[in-house]
Amino acid sequence: MIVLGIETSCDETAAAVVRNGKEILSSVISSQVELHKPYGGVVPELASREHLKKIEPIVQEAIDRAKINLEEIDAIAVTQGPGLIGSLVVGICFAKGLAFSLNKPFIGVNHIEGHIFSVVFDNPPIEYPALALVVSGGHTNLFFVPEPGKYKIVARTRDDAAGEAFDKVAKMLGLGYPGGPIIEKIALEGDPQKAKFTIPKISDGKPDFSFSGLKTAVARYIKEKGINPVTHGQEIPQEVKDLCAGFQLTAIRSLVEPMQRLALELKPKTLIVAGGVACNMLLRKESAKVAERIGVPIYFPSRHLSTDNAAMIAAAGTFHLERGERADFSITANPMMKLQNYEVEDETLRRNVRYRL
Numbered sequence: 001m002i003v004l005g006i007e008t009s010c011d012e013t014a015a016a017v018v019r020n021g022k023e024i025l026s027s028v029i030s031s032q033v034e035l036h037k038p039y040g041g042v043v044p045e046l047a048s049r050e051h052l053k054k055i056e057p058i059v060q061e062a063i064d065r066a067k068i069n070l071e072e073i074d075a076i077a078v079t080q081g082p083g084l085i086g087s088l089v090v091g092i093c094f095a096k097g098l099a100f101s102l103n104k105p106f107i108g109v110n111h112i113e114g115h116i117f118s119v120v121f122d123n124p125p126i127e128y129p130a131l132a133l134v135v136s137g138g139h140t141n142l143f144f145v146p147e148p149g150k151y152k153i154v155a156r157t158r159d160d161a162a163g164e165a166f167d168k169v170a171k172m173l174g175l176g177y178p179g180g181p182i183i184e185k186i187a188l189e190g191d192p193q194k195a196k197f198t199i200p201k202i203s204d205g206k207p208d209f210s211f212s213g214l215k216t217a218v219a220r221y222i223k224e225k226g227i228n229p230v231t232h233g234q235e236i237p238q239e240v241k242d243l244c245a246g247f248q249l250t251a252i253r254s255l256v257e258p259m260q261r262l263a264l265e266l267k268p269k270t271l272i273v274a275g276g277v278a279c280n281m282l283l284r285k286e287s288a289k290v291a292e293r294i295g296v297p298i299y300f301p302s303r304h305l306s307t308d309n310a311a312m313i314a315a316a317g318t319f320h321l322e323r324g325e326r327a328d329f330s331i332t333a334n335p336m337m338k339l340q341n342y343e344v345e346d347e348t349l350r351r352n353v354r355y356r357l
């Protein structure tokens, strides 16, 4: 089955052609980073206008690079949510129009499920149950996945997403956008022991995530030390390098600790870490230690499939299409789309997954 994937949920216009849910024939991503850079974050109105300009040429490029004709695709998979409504609408309308004109089936895909499917390309088949951490600019959730297509959130962020914290800290320090890769690079030359932060404690003891306290602690640190934002072309001061290292270490530990706690309790057969923040090498290293401790494999997407792309949407779409699922022309963008469709039935598991029942 050849599926055309379309992704426009945030600031990447992406299209990909994937065969049988596993083989990427093409994956084209047009990033809007330069457009949003001056604002230090994504401006929704600008994002949708840019998607509108790019969607047609990007889909055409994906078809051309896959060396197929449009008629050769079997179906279309498009991100339905969550995301920015104006951005999602562009992808959905385009997908609907194409599906109608080609008379091909199409399906709406949950963006978060797409991130989880991003590991299918470069890893052995997933053994279930799996535990999947999805960390991006908009989401930080840990899913228990008893079988493909079933999801139960077992830990979530109480406030900000992890990627958002990286972006905000970079903005405070005048380092540019998106913050994650910049902070990771600068942190390499810093000493985390020189700028120590504590891992947030969740008041009710649940293994959830939280990043707003850390963000505030960094803001306070910047003020107390009198650190000025780095200006263009200026050499990065050592204290900023240390701060980046200290922040990164605490942010990554805040992700890995709840993951370890739940991995020990739920005993999954596979760990998955996906989403933009999965590019971070410290996160990869620390979460690999968790996998080693419980003796299971851990799968990451390759770096270019960690951030938003359409290949992962095509892969998740293929899974649903192969099960006979289809969308009709009434589907609309769902900016708050949830990924949770499983209630734990097994008694032992029910006790273990008690946090979210």
Ligand code: KG4
Pocket: 010, 135, 136, 137, 138, 139, 162, 163, 164, 166, 167, 178, 179, 180, 181, 184, 275, 276, 277, 278, 279, 280, 281, 306, 307, 308
């Ligand atoms: O998955 P993604 O492309 O978009 C969303 O769905 O949000 O994730 C983008 C996020 C941004 O917040 C970015 O700063 C973060 O992923 N990110 C990283 C790294 N690379 C990207 N965070 C930490 N370390 C990185 N190397």
Ligand code: ZN
Pocket: 111, 115, 136, 137, 275, 276, 307, 308
């Ligand atoms: Zn994403």
